[in-house]
Amino acid sequence: MANSTPPAPAAEAGAATRTTTAVPINRGVTMADVAKAAGVSRTAVSFVLSNRENSSISEDTKLRILEAVQTLGYRPNAGARALASQRSDWYGLVTEIVTAPFAVDIIKGAQDQAWLDRRFLLIAPSDQADAVGPNQGMEDAAVEKLLEQRVEGLLYAATYHRAVHVPQSAHEVPTVLINCFDADGKLPSIVPDERAGGRVAVERLLRAGHSRIGVINLDPDIPAAVGRLEGCREALAEAGLELDPELIVSGHATADGGYEAACEILDKFEAGAGRPTALFCLNDRMAMGAYDAIKERGLAIPQDIAVIGFDNQELIAAYLRPKLTTVALPFEEMGALGVQTLASLTAGQPITAHQQMVDCPLLERYSV
Amino acid sequence: MANSTPPAPAAEAGAATRTTTAVPINRGVTMADVAKAAGVSRTAVSFVLSNRENSSISEDTKLRILEAVQTLGYRPNAGARALASQRSDWYGLVTEIVTAPFAVDIIKGAQDQAWLDRRFLLIAPSDQADAVGPNQGMEDAAVEKLLEQRVEGLLYAATYHRAVHVPQSAHEVPTVLINCFDADGKLPSIVPDERAGGRVAVERLLRAGHSRIGVINLDPDIPAAVGRLEGCREALAEAGLELDPELIVSGHATADGGYEAACEILDKFEAGAGRPTALFCLNDRMAMGAYDAIKERGLAIPQDIAVIGFDNQELIAAYLRPKLTTVALPFEEMGALGVQTLASLTAGQPITAHQQMVDCPLLERYSV
DNA sequence: CGGCGCAAGTAACGCGCGTTAGTAACTCAA
DNA sequence: TTGAGTTACTAACGCGCGTTACTTGCGCCG
Numbered sequence: 027m028a029n030s031t032p033p034a035p036a037a038e039a040g041a042a043t044r045t046t047t048a049v050p051i052n053r054g055v056t057m058a059d060v061a062k063a064a065g066v067s068r069t070a071v072s073f074v075l076s077n078r079e080n081s082s083i084s085e086d087t088k089l090r091i092l093e094a095v096q097t098l099g100y101r102p103n104a105g106a107r108a109l110a111s112q113r114s115d116w117y118g119l120v121t122e123i124v125t126a127p128f129a130v131d132i133i134k135g136a137q138d139q140a141w142l143d144r145r146f147l148l149i150a151p152s153d154q155a156d157a158v159g160p161n162q163g164m165e166d167a168a169v170e171k172l173l174e175q176r177v178e179g180l181l182y183a184a185t186y187h188r189a190v191h192v193p194q195s196a197h198e199v200p201t202v203l204i205n206c207f208d209a210d211g212k213l214p215s216i217v218p219d220e221r222a223g224g225r226v227a228v229e230r231l232l233r234a235g236h237s238r239i240g241v242i243n244l245d246p247d248i249p250a251a252v253g254r255l256e257g258c259r260e261a262l263a264e265a266g267l268e269l270d271p272e273l274i275v276s277g278h279a280t281a282d283g284g285y286e287a288a289c290e291i292l293d294k295f296e297a298g299a300g301r302p303t304a305l306f307c308l309n310d311r312m313a314m315g316a317y318d319a320i321k322e323r324g325l326a327i328p329q330d331i332a333v334i335g336f337d338n339q340e341l342i343a344a345y346l347r348p349k350l351t352t353v354a355l356p357f358e359e360m361g362a363l364g365v366q367t368l369a370s371l372t373a374g375q376p377i378t379a380h381q382q383m384v385d386c387p388l389l390e391r392y393s394v
Numbered sequence: 395m396a397n398s399t400p401p402a403p404a405a406e407a408g409a410a411t412r413t414t415t416a417v418p419i420n421r422g423v424t425m426a427d428v429a430k431a432a433g434v435s436r437t438a439v440s441f442v443l444s445n446r447e448n449s450s451i452s453e454d455t456k457l458r459i460l461e462a463v464q465t466l467g468y469r470p471n472a473g474a475r476a477l478a479s480q481r482s483d484w485y486g487l488v489t490e491i492v493t494a495p496f497a498v499d500i501i502k503g504a505q506d507q508a509w510l511d512r513r514f515l516l517i518a519p520s521d522q523a524d525a526v527g528p529n530q531g532m533e534d535a536a537v538e539k540l541l542e543q544r545v546e547g548l549l550y551a552a553t554y555h556r557a558v559h560v561p562q563s564a565h566e567v568p569t570v571l572i573n574c575f576d577a578d579g580k581l582p583s584i585v586p587d588e589r590a591g592g593r594v595a596v597e598r599l600l601r602a603g604h605s606r607i608g609v610i611n612l613d614p615d616i617p618a619a620v621g622r623l624e625g626c627r628e629a630l631a632e633a634g635l636e637l638d639p640e641l642i643v644s645g646h647a648t649a650d651g652g653y654e655a656a657c658e659i660l661d662k663f664e665a666g667a668g669r670p671t672a673l674f675c676l677n678d679r680m681a682m683g684a685y686d687a688i689k690e691r692g693l694a695i696p697q698d699i700a701v702i703g704f705d706n707q708e709l710i711a712a713y714l715r716p717k718l719t720t721v722a723l724p725f726e727e728m729g730a731l732g733v734q735t736l737a738s739l740t741a742g743q744p745i746t747a748h749q750q751m752v753d754c755p756l757l758e759r760y761s762v
Numbered sequence: 763c764g765g766c767g768c769a770a771g772t773a774a775c776g777c778g779c780g781t782t783a784g785t786a787a788c789t790c791a792a
Numbered sequence: 793t794t795g796a797g798t799t800a801c802t803a804a805c806g807c808g809c810g811t812t813a814c815t816t817g818c819g820c821c822g
Binding site: 434435436437438441449450451452455474476477478479480 | 798799800801802803804806807808809
Binding site for chain 4: 763764765766767768769770771772773774775776777778779780781782783784785786787788789790791792
């Protein structure tokens, strides 16, 4: 046990690295150190580093200071800065997406936008997706933790479009909901325009010459189903058609559900005798099942039956054969827009609308 | 324009909420306020809130203080605390996963573990996945930003198992790599045990009675392919078999690639005349393509041909028909283990191994 | 020559908190 | 009666930084 500390502690490892690298370690290099090195006051350093106007620091000493910053490897202490300036440049993002990663792109969009705005996103997990009852313990704690970090605003993002109940404490700070909306209607929100999405999907099918279109529906209660179906009806109406109730089948929102629903629709009619020539699947997972049902019957996509999906789940849509034409949910845009909206709010600016709807673009692939 | 400020600024909104809710808003409630309310010194409050031993605060005043905390809605200021105590309880997670969300579960595992340890994870995006050249600007900036926040340690997570180059500044602080390893071999890392995974997959096929097994290989250069194939060979060897080179086909790591590779293998032999009765696809996307090739030939899974995948990409494996038996990458475990390892490092404790390998469990479904 | 204005800085306070070194009162054995 | 030992606190410093108010030297106008 004499001289045996084989797995060197972290600090030592750092020190060891120091000898081999040109960049000095700066643990604890403070503004005061920089000031001393440059032979000026700490105030001068602060002025230079914050690019203050009217600072009346000569170009000469400014250079001296910046040089000292460089050689010492000074790095500002964000916490101390936040404490002194009373602003943190942090936003908190509470989300169940980490748990159920359907809509990760919301995080990506928000991250990127925050990065552009030179702000930091603190991401805290939520469990609301599972919580039917008021099992919001974790979630409340998450918001609480974020407020302890003195975030300037909160983002609240859901995996799928729905109404949510937001913890009380979220009202203490500007808050924006993404891919969900406040059940109490108080908080601003950003949601996909499901209706327009459904419309664009069906318009695409109509444009391809289909007039008899089967619909594989989701659970009819969720906002996504309502909106998409409504858009579908609108598009048909504009073409002078209407949706044959016999052509709507609801199923479980899985591949199996889609398979069964597609079987039902396809077997209900003889070919040419009312059988649809196209299927609008309200999500991609169901489209995946529908593919199987169609292929099983010896039919070709898109020659015999065209298929269009919704959600653009890359892993499915881009890898099905043929690749699936589908409508994308604008996750990334919603994330970015959420951060922008929050930025407006925290800056005290008015926001354009209480609920902002983002377009769902059509992604052309090869199934229509 | 007289009395028109319709979109009330954030602060006002907060104030408005105050009147309708029982919980008071606490913007700016500080320890001093609590102290005043309880009629004690700020120090006393600090002692009570930090549960300090030997604090010699009477039960009586302790209660008074806690009550004041409650009624005022005091919330500690994490930044100030970090500044004073010289520890932030933050870890930084740099990752490209946000960009290419293949391995989100790493984030989930890390988040959950960090939450358990009452630490906060600051997630910063990286672009390394795309960056063949030294386009590490963003990434360096990310590490820099994290260090400015005075994170106590860094986690570095990749979407797929590979060697990475870590920015210099990451060496200033304890750092652990997840799902990747340091090209320079200096930093501790956590990776999946690909070899054992390949082995378990093939053992499963052998156990089902298959002795002639086709392999749909990945790009043979990446660690995943090397390890999985090695494990495959080991399992075969133990059964007294060896891998027929004719049965290995490499393809692009997509569904199309898997489809083509499967076609090649299946069409190379007559049924019964050397044609494999099982396929080991080195990832699930390729298995997805293989499914098509098999079904196209009128063969049934698993009756005529068994298929086993790798990666357990839920969206694919759980929705293919029949559902795909596959080997899961232990993303969540790796994330959690990463945080634990980092915790050891920052605590100055030795870590068990420089490179920790995590098992890849077999997920039984219905394709074998 | 005196005072004014400006350029170039600096001293010092406070942000909210952890922490150390004390103080004041009270008890109790010698 | 005293001093040592406890109990129950508090004063005050410093963490690293932003910011305000102040100082100092110097040129220049009247």
